[in-house]
Amino acid sequence: MGIELLPLAQGPARPEDTLVHELADVLRDCVDGGASVGFGRPLALDRALDWWRTSLCAPATRTWVARGGAGRIEGCVQLSLAGQDNARHRAEVAKLLVHRRSRGSGHAAALMGALEQHARHVGRTRLLLDTQTGSVAERVYERWGWVRVGVVPDYAADPDGVLAPTTFMTKDLR
Template sequence: MTDARRVRRVAAHEAARCIEELADVLIDCVAGGASVSFMWPLPRERAVAFWRAVADGVERGERALLIAEDSAGRIDGTVQLVLAQPDNQPHRADVAKMLVHRRARRRGVAQQLMAAADAVAREEGKTVLVLDTVTGGDAERLYARAGWQRVGDVPDYALMPDGSLCGTTFYYKHL
């Protein structure tokens, strides 16, 4: 089931206006147990500070920020492309913080976000994408369906929001 939704790249001049809604999405995902670099409880100030730094990166052209909006214009999901890479990797981008609010899950939002990320990466001249995700998590199926290649796992790589250890699986995709 796919709802009426618009996925788009956020322009540099509007990224700061999305911070509060993006903070809501991040807090919801961490509350739901997503291992996305934050621990629970996640103070709102910490979430807002994170998105402020992302907006600054968008402004500098270092990141592309994509959002999924429902028919009312509410942000239900987001993903980023880290475009700024070392001099010897100008053809590569990292996919980061693929987040979908729990109210919008199982509706194709993540799939739409990943397809849009591929399109933006191509527009930016990127030919190799990389990402990592929790080993054994739901996202692994999404990435496999979207043509990502599994590289391998690192056990005990990170912590879940509750403090328990989790493995991380790395993926790449050629565009």
């Protein structure tokens, strides 16, 4: 199975766009599976669609998708470029999501590879992210060379509303 990475054009996304619906499906699946990515469960389809419509229009955010062999979106990742004059060297990684049916297929690593390559290309040498402490994602980021900066107790609620610690991580791309 091949992986196709598509930098998405920024602009208005119509509610009927297949792309937005596929992204909403991935987001809902991840939240239903327990991923702490800013939403409670169950995540309503309308809420997921609205979030993606807004997110895809954010001017300083770039989004990539990974498509599986059937051509449908199996994963995504976002890079938000810091815009302050003293922060033009950094960016934040968000919403690295892979549908449960495709976990272990290399989508996440391919998405992060494309994101890091783009970040370097646009002069971003410091990446930041946060993830739920003790999660599978935290261990994966550590394997990929991310460094733990610190842990904040009770930083965010998990999809069931339980407060959980969050680990902040960084990666130097130089």
